[in-house]
Amino acid sequence: MEERTEINSLGEFGLIDHLTRNIEIHHAGTVLGVGDDAAVIDHFGKQTVVSTDMLVEGIHFDLMYTPLKHLGYKSVVVNLSDIYAMNATPTQILLSLAFSNRLSLEALDEFYEGVYAACERYNVDLVGGDTSTSQKGFVISVTAIGEVAPDQYVKRSTAQKGDLLCVSGDLGGAFLGLTILEREKQIFLENPKIQPDLENETYAIGRQLKPEARPDIVEFLAEKGIRPTAMMDVSDGLSSEILHICKQSEVGCVLYEEKIPVHEEARALAMKLGLDPTACALSGGEDYELLFTMKQEDYDKITLNEQIAVIGYMTDAAEGAHIITRGGSKHAITAQGWNAFK
Numbered sequence: 001m002e003e004r005t006e007i008n009s010l011g012e013f014g015l016i017d018h019l020t021r022n023i024e025i026h027h028a029g030t031v032l033g034v035g036d037d038a039a040v041i042d043h044f045g046k047q048t049v050v051s052t053d054m055l056v057e058g059i060h061f062d063l064m065y066t067p068l069k070h071l072g073y074k075s076v077v078v079n080l081s082d083i084y085a086m087n088a089t090p091t092q093i094l095l096s097l098a099f100s101n102r103l104s105l106e107a108l109d110e111f112y113e114g115v116y117a118a119c120e121r122y123n124v125d126l127v128g129g130d131t132s133t134s135q136k137g138f139v140i141s142v143t144a145i146g147e148v149a150p151d152q153y154v155k156r157s158t159a160q161k162g163d164l165l166c167v168s169g170d171l172g173g174a175f176l177g178l179t180i181l182e183r184e185k186q187i188f189l190e191n192p193k194i195q196p197d198l199e200n201e202t203y204a205i206g207r208q209l210k211p212e213a214r215p216d217i218v219e220f221l222a223e224k225g226i227r228p229t230a231m232m233d234v235s236d237g238l239s240s241e242i243l244h245i246c247k248q249s250e251v252g253c254v255l256y257e258e259k260i261p262v263h264e265e266a267r268a269l270a271m272k273l274g275l276d277p278t279a280c281a282l283s284g285g286e287d288y289e290l291l292f293t294m295k296q297e298d299y300d301k302i303t304l305n306e307q308i309a310v311i312g313y314m315t316d317a318a319e320g321a322h323i324i325t326r327g328g329s330k331h332a333i334t335a336q337g338w339n340a341f342k
Helices: 011-019 068-084 105-122 173-190 202-209 215-223 238-249 264-272 277-283 296-302
Strands: 030-032 047-056 089-099 125-133 139-148 164-168 230-234 251-256 289-294 308-316 321-324 330-332
Touching: 011 105, 011 125, 030 125, 047 068, 068 089, 068 105, 068 139, 068 215, 068 230, 089 105, 105 125, 164 296, 173 202, 173 264, 173 277, 202 264, 230 238, 238 251, 238 277, 238 289, 238 321, 264 277, 289 296, 296 308
Parallel strands: 089 125, 251 321
Antiparallel strands: 047 139, 089 139, 164 289, 164 308, 230 289, 251 308, 321 330
16 A cells, blocks of 8 residues: 555645755746745846746546646646747746645655756746645646747737748647547546556547656757747647737738648547547647748758747638648638636
8 A cells, every 4th residue: 555645734835845845946047946035037138938828627537547747748838838839948947836635645646756856957047936735626727938039029910921831840740649539537446446548548548647848949949040930839629729829910821631740550549439639639639739831931941850840820810711632622621629717
């Protein structure tokens, strides 16, 4: 039997001391971290970028199939992805939690193991946060702070007609991983004696449970002297993100179905589940890839990067946002992405 320590045996300050006892500071800019009334950060003449995200049990994650260590890791990564989407580098995070007495101290330690693994992997410092009791369910709020050279940040609203539309990595995998996990959860609920069968779909399930952000793309673009004209991360599905850029930049676009990058394993899994791989990429979400527009004259600089796909181009707003299918027919792009309020 695993040891279980009740969290209330430590008290709030004892708990904070316990969870933050192993923090290592990596950035000279982190002047003062955990343990005072506020953290102190000096960005040495750079501009500060700040983003916050909340993850709520039962809405954004399900503890029936999400290991706590993976959840800690993912909670950090999804926030860092927003900083990279501004063409910036994350440097610090704040983490706040609310949890019921269902969680033991050992469970929280496991969650923090994932948090620290992500901090290590992405070179960010955990500098503060808050903990609270919750009547039921686990609530996680992460604020990420980053830095960018003056006025080098990239917004969603600055794409222009004629720009190329690009995306990093591949799409649809996270949604397919979630589909398998949800299916097995239903089977288990109906018959707890049946062992979950994840069908060796490690790629798709990994994309869902342990996503990664894309600092490599931001670094590559900087190296090549490319400043995207607009950028955002793909958290709610490609179609709704494209429409955000079109709406905020007041442009239209043409997207080519055959250019949308889908991993071979994701494509095979979609077929096996009777799903359309393109629909998974357009509407699935949680891929945390970067969607960006750039000037046509920069095209030659990205041709050798296999992690960047040019999937279309921007047009006049009057032309609307369309997808051209493999068969050559043209359809309006509709936002069917993930919606936390549905």
